[in-house]
Amino acid sequence: EDQVTQSPEALRLQEGESSSLNCSYTVSGLRGLFWYRQDPGKGPEFLFTLYSAGEEKEKERLKATLTKKESFLHITAPKPEDSATYLCAVRETSGSRLTFGEGTQLTVNP
C-alpha cells in the first residue's frame, strides 16, 4: 500500500528564513510525486510534478527535489504570502489515484 508521510506537521518561519519541508514515500513503482499548495478554504493548487530521482523543479522561491525515498520542498527567503499548507502526493505506475500526505502547515511571519 502506498504511504506518504510529511514532516514537520507545522513550521513557523520568520520572513527571509529559508527552510525545507520533507515528504517520505513508499510506493511500488513511482509514476509521479506531486507538490500542492492549499490555502484555507480553498482547493489544492498544483505546484510541481517530479518523475524520477535526481529531478528538481523550481518556481519563484520554491524548489522541489526528489530521491528514491523522499522529496524536499525548499523555501528560500520566504515571504508572508508563502504561508499555506503544502501537500505531497504520489501516484504509482499501475494506479489511477493520488495518495496524499497530511501536509505541512507553513506560517511565515513578517
Next chain:
Amino acid sequence: NAGVTQTPKFQVLKTGQSMTLQCAQDMNHNSMYWYRQDPGMGLRLIYYSASEGTTDKGEVPNGYNVSRLNKREFSLRLESAAPSQTSVYFCASSENGRPEAFFGQGTRLTVV
C-alpha cells in the same frame, strides 16, 4: 478559464437526507475524481472516472454514488447522509497521459 467548478460551496444536511454535489471541468480532461478531506486523515479518494461512461471505487466509497454525466461533469450523490460524512469534498480532473490533477474549490458539507 474556470478550471474545475463545484456547487454548492456550503451545505448543511440533516441525517438521512440526500443530496448531489456537482462538478464540472472545462479543460477537456478525461479523468475526474472525488476526494474528501478530513483533519488528521488527509485527502482520500472516494470515486474516480477514467473516461466518460466509466466509474471506479476509490479508498472510501461506502455511502456514496457517482455519475459521469458527460466528459465535463461528474456528480457525487449521498443517498442517506450520516454525520460521518461531514467533510470537505473536492472534485479534481486530470488529462490522459499526465498524472497531475487539478482541484476545484471544494464543498463544505455538515451533516447534523
